[in-house]
Amino acid sequence: MSVKEVETTISFEVIDENFYNYRGLVFPGGTRSGKTIAILQWIIAYCLRNTNKDIVICRDTLTNLKRTTLKDFQALCYGFGEYASMYPDMTMNKSEMYANINSNTITFIGLLDDPMRVYGLRSDLFYINEAVATYKHTFNQLNQRCIEGFILDCNPSEPNSWVYQLDLRPDVLEYRTTYNDNPFLPIEVIKEIEAYEPNEINKNNGTSDERLWSVYGKGEVYKGKEIIYSEWTTYDKEPDEYDNAFFGLDWGHNHPLAVIKVIVNGRDLYVQEIMYKSRIDDLDEVVEILKEQPEIDNTYVVCDSSEPRSVNQLIRGGIPAMNVKKPPGSVLDGIRKVKAFNIHVHVNSINIQNELNNYKWKVDTKTDSILDIPVKKHDDALDAIRYPLYTFT
Secondary structure, rough: OOOOOOOOOOOHHHHHHHHOOOOOOEEEOOOOHHHHHHHHHHHHHHHOOOOEEEEEEOOOOHHHHHHHHHHHHHHHOOOOOOOOOOOOOOOOEEEEEEEEEOOEEEEEEEOOHHHHOOOOEEEEEEEOOOOHHOOOOHHHHHHHHHEEEEEEEEEEOOOHHHHHHHHHHEEEEOOOOOHHHHOOOOOOHHHHHOOOOOOHEEEEEEEEEEHHHHHHHHOOOOOOOOOOOOOOOOEOOOOOOOOEEEEEEEEOOOOEEEEEEEEEEEEEEEEEEEEEEOOOOOHHHHHHHHHOOOOOOOOOOOEOOOOOOHHHHHHOOOOEEEEOOOOOHHHHHHHHHHHEEEEEOOOHHHHHHHHHHHOOEEEEOOOOOEEEEEOOOOOOHHHHHHHHHHHHH
């Protein structure tokens, strides 16, 4: 079957020219840049050129997939508004979430809804929409069972996502797009996006927003000056040898109780969440999780000193727990000690990553200056990291 003539953007051309030259293509970019539509158009064209292929289209949750990616896919296939109908003679099973085009099967998956489904899931091609909202190990499972290659896209809304590291691979091509790459955008949409740009007119109108302009306008990662820990990377295997290993524990009930493993090796710091959970009424659960850690017999668990009775309960359970000291200025001193290291976060420690992306200095609203006062939010795991470093380094 031949591919019908359709209007496309530059992203379609990039895929068409490079898919078979690379293992993967990554499209970070701003909002309404046309990248998602172009990728779906190319997948449909791929189906018209091939038969008996298995394609997986996925994003974080099935709800989000139905609301965005699947809706766009259906529009492209059946025709809707500005989208041209590419292949109306297709079948789609909405209850089972798959489609068939030219004897090719397309399966739609919400990755966080059924994480075990990717284990053993074979494909010829897979596409993850808004990939920064998914886990690296989920991508790995899909990739190692994929025959031809993958396509990812995202708005760069997470400053340190694993997705951005893929372009370090010589077999991965990254292509960044913005709304300027989409010639089909209505002028009204363009004006709304450009209203974020931090110029004098937008500032006076109250629409200026540096972060939104960076992420959605320019398609670039935004690391605002108010972010406390702006520089960090991810890892999936800790060093075989290291100087010291500790555990930090920050108490919480409605807030998460965070237990973090902290490994120090020279100026490198490796952190991994062992527990991050709210509404824990029985500390025996914490004791059992800590006892499962192979490093526990040769280290300390440095705990928030606000609950000495809980610390004593850990000690009675055989855990080498101790209170962190909190003299005046200890929070700032602890932050400085953490920032002195090269910070590496385990790829599966999503809660630590989320906190790092959102832990901020307070900003003086009158002068726009950064104050040496951390905002008391998004800090449960980060406090747990700070306790052993403040105590022992």
